[in-house]
Amino acid sequence: MSQAKQRVSVYAPASMGNVSVGFDLLGAALAPVDGEPLGDRVHVEASDGPLSLECVGPYADLLPGNVADNIVLRCARHFLQQQGKPEQGLALTLEKNLPIGSGLGSSASSVVAALAAVNAFFDSPLSPQELLVMMGELEGQISGSVHYDNVAPSYLGGLQLMQQDGARALPGFNAWYWVVAYPGITLSTAKMRALLPTELPLATALRFGQQLASFVDACHRQDEAQALAVLKDVVAEPYRAAHIPGYQAARDKLQALGCPAVGISGSGPTLFAVAGDKTQAEAAARYLQQHYVLNARGLVRICKLDPVGVQVERGAM
Numbered sequence: 001m002s003q004a005k006q007r008v009s010v011y012a013p014a015s016m017g018n019v020s021v022g023f024d025l026l027g028a029a030l031a032p033v034d035g036e037p038l039g040d041r042v043h044v045e046a047s048d049g050p051l052s053l054e055c056v057g058p059y060a061d062l063l064p065g066n067v068a069d070n071i072v073l074r075c076a077r078h079f080l081q082q083q084g085k086p087e088q089g090l091a092l093t094l095e096k097n098l099p100i101g102s103g104l105g106s107s108a109s110s111v112v113a114a115l116a117a118v119n120a121f122f123d124s125p126l127s128p129q130e131l132l133v134m135m136g137e138l139e140g141q142i143s144g145s146v147h148y149d150n151v152a153p154s155y156l157g158g159l160q161l162m163q164q165d166g167a168r169a170l171p172g173f174n175a176w177y178w179v180v181a182y183p184g185i186t187l188s189t190a191k192m193r194a195l196l197p198t199e200l201p202l203a204t205a206l207r208f209g210q211q212l213a214s215f216v217d218a219c220h221r222q223d224e225a226q227a228l229a230v231l232k233d234v235v236a237e238p239y240r241a242a243h244i245p246g247y248q249a250a251r252d253k254l255q256a257l258g259c260p261a262v263g264i265s266g267s268g269p270t271l272f273a274v275a276g277d278k279t280q281a282e283a284a285a286r287y288l289q290q291h292y293v294l295n296a297r298g299l300v301r302i303c304k305l306d307p308v309g310v311q312v313e314r315g316a317m
């Protein structure tokens with residue numbers, strides 16, 4: 001009697017790094033309100049050959065031509081080496097649903113889905129904390145430095161604040177909609193990081209600390225007015241805004257439409273706008289679709305926070 005082969009599929013949602021107020025320290029997982037997924041999927045199944053990766057999906061053609069450079073394969077290799085396992089017997093498929101270099105945590109989504117999938121395939125030898133550390137290291141290999149504000153929310157869901165010893169969930173504001181718009185052009189995270197100064201003036205450092213502390217306090221007390229008053233980026237936006245085509249004009253227009261906060265998602269070019277209700281979210285989405293999206297690769301989604309993060313499905317083939 002032949003034994004059924006095991007198959008594991010993992011979905012990892014898009015994420016928004018920084019959320020304006022917490023450069024490299026705060027991130028949010030996104031779930032479109034229309035129920036359509038917005039994130040990469042990785043499938044792992046047993047095979048008789050060497051470790052392999054196939055890429056499919058709407059943004060697969062933008063991945064590195066050499067599959068060995070794909071972060072999903074690098075994640076699988078790293079995991080197998082770390083576990084003392086041979087590089088064979090696994091066939092991986094990446095469904096590349098997120099645009100690359102978009103500010104939607106695309107590489108992080110692939111990293112989270114890949115590592116969660118291989119870990120689940122081998123019955124979870126790594127704890128969630130160990131896995132999160134590995135995700136941060138692998139994501140850091142391609143984005144220019146280790147930062148957890150994409151991998152942590154994609155893995156754990158919700159709004160995640162990085163601490164010295166791991167990630168802590170912050171209570172978000174249930175009424176808020178997060179409208180995200182990706183114009184359809186690529187901006188490399190590493191290059192957008194290279195625009196930033198290596199040191200900040202003392203006044204900026206103080207303002208950053210005060211704003212982040214106020215935002216965290218406001219989340220815990222569910223003080224919406226205080227949270228919105230400090231949802232501002234004094235660290236990265238001043239250096240990045242001019243490098244994102246159309247960003248400053250769109251931000252001004254969205255504010256005029258009544259959106260209480262607008263910012264760069266991750267390192268851009270995606271922008272986000274907070275909307276207090278569905279009507280305002282739809283007006284912002286219409287504006288962004290007409291004026292911020294530049295080509296057919298672009299997208300606009302009205303989202304809530306994804307409360308779940310990674311989703312693992314097991315099955316037999």
Ligand SMILES: Nc1ncnc2c1ncn2[C@@H]1O[C@H](COP(=O)(O)OP(=O)(O)O)[C@@H](O)[C@H]1O
Binds near residue numbers: 064072099106108187
């Ligand atoms: N599975 C993958 N998903 C996204 N990017 C990948 C993947 N594998 C390799 N890469 C490479 O990693 C880099 C990711 O760029 P980055 O600007 O960090 O994108 P993002 O901000 O969308 O994560 C690109 O050079 C891309 O070719």
Ligand SMILES: N[C@@H](CCOP(=O)(O)O)C(=O)O
Binds near residue numbers: 023143147192266
């Ligand atoms: N904190 C990082 C976030 C990068 O996010 P990405 O989605 O653009 O990769 C930064 O601002 O550099």
